[in-house]
Amino acid sequence: MNRESLARGVPHAAPGAIVARALAGRIHADPAEGRTVRFGRNRPHVDLCVGETDLRVSRRHGLLTCRDGRWWVTNTGQLPIRMPGTRWLFPDEDSVPLPDGYTPLFIRGSRDREHLLELYVAGGTAKQLAPQHDSVTQPPTRWRFTPDEHLMLVVLGQRYLLHEANPQPVSRQHAAQVLAELQPDANWSVKRVEHMVADVRARLSAAGVHGLLREEVGEPVGNTLNDNLLRELVLSTSLVPPDLALLDDHRDDL
Structure with missing residues (x-):
């Protein structure tokens, strides 16, 4: 059975909202200037816990910040954060803006394990689309396996x-x-x-x-x-x- 994933979208999120998901849970934050979401190993002192049993993950490994109408990711940990493709976000490097839609982040932990943090930023253009209130829902083409x-x-x-x-x-x-x-x-x-x-x-x-x-x-x-x-x-x-x-x-x- 496939596990829940933000890769399949967040249909009820308001434009500009961010949803973040890790193995330990999920958090939703509406856009507001200066709002932050902290993630890392120290569950009592972060908003979303990532890699809580892995000492290679920093206690507060990063921040998601709403600024100038966009969400930005900042690395506050000791190890780099890998983004899709060849992009790495290093400690003390400038924050990186997140695109609309799905972005997975990976934190390399002990024994080459990769801790996944899924992000989904709801696009602000949905209101421009024609309403489809009564249209039949198009089922996703997801293949099933043993x-x-x-x-x-x-x-x-x-x-x-x-x-x-x-x-x-x-x-x-x-x-x-x-x-x-x-x-x-x-x-x-x-x-x-x-x-x-x-x-x-x-x-x-x-x-x-x-x-x-x-x-x-x-x-x-x-x-x-x-x-x-x-x-x-x-x-x-x-x-x-x-x-x-x-x-x-x-x-x-x-």
């Missing part, structure tokens, strides 16, 4: 969920190794990963997703088929950044 398929796709596509600049699927060999470590009794192998990925691509292709068959992309194929698959799953929010917590959940069971 628990094993879901875990395998999260392992395969973890670089996409981390919003790296130029992500690629992890290799089938590496995916099988990670899955075997997460589920030692589940008989994971390279062949099982290959067959499961092929089954998922075939299902989505039959449902109308282009670029998942060898004859649709041409030679050399390389990682193209799995790259197209994972981009479809991320863009459709069938896989979302909070799904990365599955990797920690399974490690806790080891």
Whole structure:
């Protein structure tokens, strides 16, 4: 089952409001000049707790501030905050304005763990759209998977969920190794990963997703088929950044 994620939008937020979500909770703040939202490890003294069991995360790692009609993020911690793509926000660096819509932030913690802070800024242009009060709601095209398929796709596509600049699927060999470590009794192998990925691509292709068959992309194929698959799953929010917590959940069971 997919975890709740701001990547799917915040339909009832007022224009200019910000919603922030971490593993420990969620907070909503309407726009007001000078309003701040503090985030970090020290739960009693921040508005949103992030990485409370990880000493690599600062007690107050950052601020979200409403200024001049926009929300800005400031790093007040000791480690940089990674934004989508190649952007890093370092301590004592100038604040960065947040765009409308969805922005995930990542704080690198102990043992290469990445703590996720999801942000969503409600756009101020919604009032310009024509009212659609009685129109039939368009259902999202979110693909459903078995628990094993879901875990395998999260392992395969973890670089996409981390919003790296130029992500690629992890290799089938590496995916099988990670899955075997997460589920030692589940008989994971390279062949099982290959067959499961092929089954998922075939299902989505039959449902109308282009670029998942060898004859649709041409030679050399390389990682193209799995790259197209994972981009479809991320863009459709069938896989979302909070799904990365599955990797920690399974490690806790080891």
